[in-house]
Amino acid sequence: MPFPPGDVVAAFGRHLHFKSLEQALLDRHPDVAERVVFDDTNRLMHLKVTLSAGRSVTLAQVHMEYSTVWCVMPPGLDGEPSVWPLETPDEVLVDALHAVASARITGEAVASPWRWNESEPSDMTELSDLLDARGLRVRRVVAGNGWSAIGPRHTAKLDIAGRDDGCFVEVEFPDAFVRVSLKSALGWLVDAYVPEVEAWGRVDLGGLLWGTTLPAPGVPRTDASVAEIADMLCKGLKAWDLEVSVGPAETAAPDWLQGLDVGLDELDEDSSPVDGRRSLGPRELTDAVLDQLTSLGFGDVEEGDAETPIRSGTFHVEWHNRAKNLSTSEVQRLNGLAAAAGEYVPKRLIVLTAAGISRPAANFADTAKAFVFFVDRTTGRLMGLNSRAREAGWPGTVPARQDQGPW
Structure with missing residues (x-):
């Protein structure tokens, strides 16, 4: 007897998986047992909880661009579905399906954290709950699940949060x-x-929370509660001390670096942009870098002199002008110089380089709480080369316009 074709085996495997999901839904949520239907009459198998008038909430695998994802879809076009990666545990999928279905049955809002497409409570879901209760529109929450879809439903695009994005909430004001x-x-x-200037700006959290501008981007999680962040946000744009980046700052690599890993250690010493653009002069380059560092939240950097173009009471700013990529020993040496530069306490290190960095050197820079930035000398643009510097960068995408609509 010949072995069944691969597509037949795959279809049977999907059938068994959906039967397993059906049983998990019945076991975990017997309150909807009479409404549960597994439909395998067509190629798009799906598990659904029926509502009324032929409407239902559906769980199915959906092809989106170049990926296949799990979607929990409300009926018709009157709601946004949850999008989950294929490796999502079965219990999470059926709990998400139940949360959406039970909300439709009772006429209430989907319970948190499921309403934010998350399976566990977190700081991000707590913040979203607080903001939503105060009338702000929360558009996206990323904590455990970084997958979502954007744009109109018939042309939706898959959006997966990047590794350096961390956890975040996106809110529309x-x-x-x-x-x-x-x-x-x-x-x-x-x-x-800010659409008026088509640029990102960073809120001075230290100034708003405590009246003191901090020397480095970010406020430690333990220093500010979720409620304090929510209160600050609800004050609105006019109350924020916003440093808007209208210059060349960006988080994506220049074209000639696109596709290379963080280490950039595959670059040879002669790697350089070859599009014929001239390099910025020393003053132009310093001004561009200083503006970006200030906008990113380095609160005490200032213009220096010819010997030290950028000064800071907290950081030692080192310009690395060699063609060779930064090695671990070189970053260790520069970190020692930074520590010695402090009059009373060691300074931390900021490195500005036109070369790359090895992976071990980037790891050491993270351990030393240093920031290493690539500088495009033709534009002055900064790009983070270690994870701490990448975290300090701007969000990598421009927000979708409101008229693009929800998924």
């Missing part, structure tokens, strides 16, 4: 689009995209 992030190294960051 009348005059700005705000991302509140909780980064592993830096803590709380609040960035606002």
Whole structure:
């Protein structure tokens, strides 16, 4: 007897998986047992909880761009579905399906954290609950689940949060689009995209919370509660001390670095942009870098002199002008110089380089709480080369316009 074709085996495997999901839904949520239907009459198998008038909430695997994802879809076009990666545990999928279905049955809002497409309570879901209760529109929450869909339903695009985005909440204000992030190294960051100037700006959290501008981006999680962050946000754009980046700051790599890993250790010493653009002069470059560092939240950097172009009471700013990528020993040496530069306490290190950095050197820089930035000398743009510097960067995308609609 010949072995069944691969597509037949795959279809049978999906059938068994959906039967397992059906049983898990019945076991975990017997209150909807009479409404549960598993439909395998067509190629798009799905598990659904029926509502009324032929409407239902559905769990199915959906192809979106180049990926297949799990979607919990409300009936018709009157709601946004939850999007989950294929490796999501079965119990999370059926709990998400039940949460949406039970809300439709009772006529109430989907319970938190499921309403935010998250399976566990977190700082981000707590913040979203507080903001929503005060009438602000929370557009996206990323904590455990970084997958979502954007744009109109018939042309939706898959959006997966990046590894350096951390946990975040995106909130829509009348005059700005705000991302509140909780980064592993830096803590709380609040960035606002202002459509009038088409640029991101960073909120001075230290100034708003305690009346003191902090020397580095971010507020440690333990220093500010979720409620304090929510209170600050509700004051609105006019109350924030916003440093808007209208210069060349960006978080994406220049074209000639695109696709390279954080280490950049595959670059040879002669790697350089070859598009014919001239390099900025020393003063132009210093001004561009200083403006970006200030906008990113380095609160005590200032213009220096010819020997020390950028000064700071907290950081030792080192310009690395060699073509060779930064090695661990070189970063250790520069970190020692930074420590010695402090008059009473050691300074921390900021490195500005036109080269790359090895992975071990980037790891050491993170351990030393240093920031290493690549500087494009033709534009002055900064790009983080270690994880701490990347965390300090701007959100990588421009917010979608309101008229693009929800998924």
